[in-house]
Amino acid sequence: MATLLRKLCESATLKRSGSNPNPPSPSSSAEARLAAPLGAFEPLPGDVLMQIVLLVGPKHAAKLCLVCKTWRDRVSDNALWAHFLQTRHPLSALFAETALSSGYPLPSLASQNSSCVSLQHVYALRERLPPSVVIDGGSGYCKFGWSKGASPSGRFATFLEFGNVETPMYTRLRHFFATIYSRMQVKPSSQPVVVSIPICHYDDTESAKASRQQLKEAIYAALFDMNVPAVCALNQGTLALYAANQTSGIAVNIGFQVTSIVPILNGKVMRKVGVEVVGLGALKLTGFLREQMQHNNISFESLYTVRTLKEKLCYVALDYEAELLKDTQASFEAVEGLFTLSKERFQTGEILFQPRLAGVRAMGLQQAIALCMDHCYSAELAGNSDWYKTVVLSGGTACLPGLAERLEKELHSLLPPYMSNGIRVIPPPFGVDTAWFGGKIIGSLSTFPGPWCTTKKQFRQKSKLNRVW
Numbered sequence: 001m002a003t004l005l006r007k008l009c010e011s012a013t014l015k016r017s018g019s020n021p022n023p024p025s026p027s028s029s030a031e032a033r034l035a036a037p038l039g040a041f042e043p044l045p046g047d048v049l050m051q052i053v054l055l056v057g058p059k060h061a062a063k064l065c066l067v068c069k070t071w072r073d074r075v076s077d078n079a080l081w082a083h084f085l086q087t088r089h090p091l092s093a094l095f096a097e098t099a100l101s102s103g104y105p106l107p108s109l110a111s112q113n114s115s116c117v118s119l120q121h122v123y124a125l126r127e128r129l130p131p132s133v134v135i136d137g138g139s140g141y142c143k144f145g146w147s148k149g150a151s152p153s154g155r156f157a158t159f160l161e162f163g164n165v166e167t168p169m170y171t172r173l174r175h176f177f178a179t180i181y182s183r184m185q186v187k188p189s190s191q192p193v194v195v196s197i198p199i200c201h202y203d204d205t206e207s208a209k210a211s212r213q214q215l216k217e218a219i220y221a222a223l224f225d226m227n228v229p230a231v232c233a234l235n236q237g238t239l240a241l242y243a244a245n246q247t248s249g250i251a252v253n254i255g256f257q258v259t260s261i262v263p264i265l266n267g268k269v270m271r272k273v274g275v276e277v278v279g280l281g282a283l284k285l286t287g288f289l290r291e292q293m294q295h296n297n298i299s300f301e302s303l304y305t306v307r308t309l310k311e312k313l314c315y316v317a318l319d320y321e322a323e324l325l326k327d328t329q330a331s332f333e334a335v336e337g338l339f340t341l342s343k344e345r346f347q348t349g350e351i352l353f354q355p356r357l358a359g360v361r362a363m364g365l366q367q368a369i370a371l372c373m374d375h376c377y378s379a380e381l382a383g384n385s386d387w388y389k390t391v392v393l394s395g396g397t398a399c400l401p402g403l404a405e406r407l408e409k410e411l412h413s414l415l416p417p418y419m420s421n422g423i424r425v426i427p428p429p430f431g432v433d434t435a436w437f438g439g440k441i442i443g444s445l446s447t448f449p450g451p452w453c454t455t456k457k458q459f460r461q462k463s464k465l466n467r468v469w
Contacts, residue, residue: 038070049074058084058123081119088123095245096441097122103451104234106247106267125446132443133193135180136236136436140256140282140396143436144180147194147443152436154183169215173222181226192230192449193223194439199237199253199260199275220459230453232442235269237262239438240394244429248383249390250372252365253435254397257281259352259365261372265387274375276368280355282397285348286310288358292344305334313341316349316402318409349400353410366410373411377419391425396432403427 041049053061053075061080065072085093097117100106131148137158145153159176181188197216216233223231237251241264251262261276262269269275290306300306312332317323323346331340351358352365363371369391376388391411393404404425412420430437442452454462 134439189227230449243438248387254395317346
């Protein structure tokens with residue numbers, strides 16, 4: 001690579017009269033004037049030149065900008081640096097810089113055009129950007145790690161399991177965050193943090209608003225009291241949407257105890273439109289599978305085994321009635337031995353659509369999403385009228401095979417054509433870690449922590465409420 005770079009640099013020496021120790025003859029001077037700035041590389045097609053620059057890599061490509069104007073123009077091509085960004089920062093690099101760089105909340109107008117952004121400058125900023133800590137509390141368990149990491153570096157219980165019910169929220173959160181920093185072996189004062197806030201799935205009563213505000217204030221207070229320099233706090237639905245390269249749509253989070261259907265427009269939760277809730281979550285599905293296994297005399301020792309079988313063998317049938325007529329038997333070797341399931345495999349996921357199968361009096365997931373879409377359509381909000389037709393799933397249970405396809409089918413049958421045309425359901429882009437990867441996108445922004453963060457000083461100035469924790 002060093003030899004190739006040297007040859008590229010030497011290609012422009014004819015342009016620099018002072019670089020030749022021997023005085024040029026008149027004929028050679030004329031030849032030099034006629035010589036192209038790219039020298040011996042001039043005859044090569046543009047795509048071949050681009051492949052050569054790709055080979056030398058971003059560090060040496062940046063050096064070529066200093067050789068001559070022609071090389072600088074070629075190296076500054078956004079397509080080249082888009083490739084470098086996707087290679088070195090593969091996670092939604094272009095989406096982050098073109099759609100999220102303006103900060104939160106997002107502007108209501110269309111996002112920036114990528115041609116207006118110098119991706120070479122973005123790459124340089126990202127290389128110098130220190131990593132941030134990304135924490136997704138989750139409703140089942142917590143995921144944490146570095147924004148420059150390929151995946152979460154650790155997992156453990158969510159903050160809801162720290163302390164007991166009588167323990168003040170601030171104390172539980174302080175213990176929760178201190179444990180994370182201890183496991184990551186980093187000082188809280190050294191890096192900013194991106195933290196997910198659980199989706200608050202209650203009606204917009206005054207007490208619900210106060211509870212949401214209290215939780216958010218407690219998260220900020222706990223982190224700033226640990227001397228964290230800056231905090232970016234976003235709800236899990238919004239982060240899941242970002243992980244799917246979307247800023248508007250409906251986020252469906254199948255949590256530990258309930259499922260939340262959250263309409264989000266330009267990064268902002270549309271609470272006035274309506275956040276729907278279904279009283280079914282991962283716990284109910286696991287419990288249902290356990291009951292079915294017990295009913296069929298399938299013995300097991302722990303609930304962990306049942307949960308593992310749900311993850312490995314269960315799926316959602318596209319046509320439930322037709323699936324009942326099929327042979328769906330399959331086996332999995334767990335720690336306790338070999339387990340064989342049959343109809344339990346798809347009946348477990350079916351309770352999301354038919355809660356009565358599990359004895360739950362609630363609307364099905366498809367009905368709750370359709371109701372949310374109807375509210376979005378009736379609201380007639382400014383901007384793209386089809387913004388709500390993108391549905392992004394998140395949560396461990398949302399990873400069940402066939403769930404996205406079944407939801408699309410059900411929504412098309414429930415909604416009129418003018419609402420159902422164009423609907424697409426996106427499975428969890430990064431599986432159970434989808435919300436964490438949404439936080440990673442924010443933590444990797446070249447503009448971070450600027451417009452996305454709240455500093456300790458800003459928090460103290462903004463918050464004048466008495467702490468009740």
